Amino acid sequence: MSKSTGLLEKRLGHEFSDRALLQQALTHRSAGNRNNERLEFLGDAVLGGVIAEELYRRYPAASEGKLSRLRSRLVRRESLTDIAHALDIGQYLILGIGERRSGGHRRDSILSDAVEALLGAIYLESGFTACKACILALFEVKLTSLPEVAFLKDAKTRLQEYLQSRQKALPEYSVTRVSGEAHAQFFKVTCVASDVEVPATSGEGGSRRQAEQQAAERMLAQLQVD
Amino acid sequence: MSKSTGLLEKRLGHEFSDRALLQQALTHRSAGNRNNERLEFLGDAVLGGVIAEELYRRYPAASEGKLSRLRSRLVRRESLTDIAHALDIGQYLILGIGERRSGGHRRDSILSDAVEALLGAIYLESGFTACKACILALFEVKLTSLPEVAFLKDAKTRLQEYLQSRQKALPEYSVTRVSGEAHAQFFKVTCVASDVEVPATSGEGGSRRQAEQQAAERMLAQLQVD
Numbered sequence: 001m002s003k004s005t006g007l008l009e010k011r012l013g014h015e016f017s018d019r020a021l022l023q024q025a026l027t028h029r030s031a032g033n034r035n036n037e038r039l040e041f042l043g044d045a046v047l048g049g050v051i052a053e054e055l056y057r058r059y060p061a062a063s064e065g066k067l068s069r070l071r072s073r074l075v076r077r078e079s080l081t082d083i084a085h086a087l088d089i090g091q092y093l094i095l096g097i098g099e100r101r102s103g104g105h106r107r108d109s110i111l112s113d114a115v116e117a118l119l120g121a122i123y124l125e126s127g128f129t130a131c132k133a134c135i136l137a138l139f140e141v142k143l144t145s146l147p148e149v150a151f152l153k154d155a156k157t158r159l160q161e162y163l164q165s166r167q168k169a170l171p172e173y174s175v176t177r178v179s180g181e182a183h184a185q186f187f188k189v190t191c192v193a194s195d196v197e198v199p200a201t202s203g204e205g206g207s208r209r210q211a212e213q214q215a216a217e218r219m220l221a222q223l224q225v226d
Numbered sequence: 227m228s229k230s231t232g233l234l235e236k237r238l239g240h241e242f243s244d245r246a247l248l249q250q251a252l253t254h255r256s257a258g259n260r261n262n263e264r265l266e267f268l269g270d271a272v273l274g275g276v277i278a279e280e281l282y283r284r285y286p287a288a289s290e291g292k293l294s295r296l297r298s299r300l301v302r303r304e305s306l307t308d309i310a311h312a313l314d315i316g317q318y319l320i321l322g323i324g325e326r327r328s329g330g331h332r333r334d335s336i337l338s339d340a341v342e343a344l345l346g347a348i349y350l351e352s353g354f355t356a357c358k359a360c361i362l363a364l365f366e367v368k369l370t371s372l373p374e375v376a377f378l379k380d381a382k383t384r385l386q387e388y389l390q391s392r393q394k395a396l397p398e399y400s401v402t403r404v405s406g407e408a409h410a411q412f413f414k415v416t417c418v419a420s421d422v423e424v425p426a427t428s429g430e431g432g433s434r435r436q437a438e439q440q441a442a443e444r445m446l447a448q449l450q451v452d
Contacts, residue, residue, distance in 0.1 A: 046279075052267060052271030064264055179324030
């Protein structure tokens with residue numbers, strides 16, 4: 001490698017014994033076939049699992065939808081790029097000539113992919129528990145500075161704001177089924193956003209409000225709104 | 227719980243010591259607030275991580291794109307529903323009255339969600355290694371019967387077939403950058419599918435063919451073609 005990786009490993013909280021693996025994790029595909037793409041696939045998956053568990057434990061009352069939303073916030077590219085900068089990964093990257101000349105070591109996608117690849121490499125070398133400890137240390141600040149779940153806007157509000165900001169018609173909710181005894185009713189609701197070209201979504205729950213929130217959550221997912 | 231879960235636990239390869247947790251994993255949201263949605267979120271994440279690692283190890287030469295494709299094949303709903311049937315989960319499900327009357331214990335989405343929730347519960351109770359062992363045992367047949375990676379059609383072929391089957395114009399590829407020395411060239415390619423309403427995609431690689439494959443892969447992802 002072009003320079004000593006001691007500081008990088010210190011920041012990662014992991015000293016690599018397999019130096020070739022570390023090198024591979026830092027190698028962009030522009031620099032050859034033994035690059036970090038497969039490690040990135042692995043690291044992305046491990047990261048998703050670790051963050052999911054951590055959120056599950058930290059937010060015992062959060063719904064699945066909120067947990068998913070918090071997770072995408074933590075593992076999205078912007079977040080990984082922040083971590084790449086904290087690790088100062090750019091200077092260790094191994095890039096092809098073209099990428100190097102065009103500033104690839106500063107490109108967000110290359111930086112964030114390298115973070116995932118490093119996590120994949122740590123996982124391969126030291127297993128789940130060690131990799132989890134590195135991930136939690138790297139993400140500690142982000143995990144503790146997440147907005148309180150209670151303050152995150154609910155799905156219906158976010159869907160409405162999303163459509164309004166694009167001058168689209170507001171979504172319409174309709175109850176399509178009510179069943180169960182009076183003390184344990186169950187609602188099915190449909191959400192139609194007629195102004196955007198996506199299918200209607202449905203939601204279910206023990207109250208009309210809960211069913212609407214789920215339908216809105218699914219509409220947001222379809223629209224790929226974070 | 228309405229019936230003994232001994233056989234289910236045997237099939238899962240895990241005996242629950244926390245009976246309330248097992249009950250929660252089997253409880254659909256229609257049956258109350260203490261249901262399996264959060265466990266499903268957790269199980270989905272752990273499953274994704276375990277399958278990613280297993281594919282990484284089984285297919286040392288497969289590209290990231292191929293690994294992703296194999297993984298979505300394994301963890302998609304149809305696949306999880308097969309496993310739900312093998313476990314005979316339906317008879318153990320705890321459903322609200324409405325869902326029960328309308329045949330919810332046979333619904334694919336409810337069955338596949340319960341598989342993920344059970345995996346999440348095993349993970350919580352016994353940790354990563356134990357959960358991984360259960361997952362690999364449950365998925366063994368599917369893992370060994372995956373099509374040989376070499377036989378999976380490449381991205382350009384699949385994109386072409388997809389568009390042809392829908393009477394759409396074929397995609398067009400163009401090289402937008404070539405850089406690097408003669409012995410280590412680097413290509414950037416754009417893929418335009420003018421007949422479907424999605425943005426152009428780009429791909430990179432050490433050869434024109436490789437760059438085109440990546441651009442096609444990304445186009446397929448955009449079109450949500452498996």
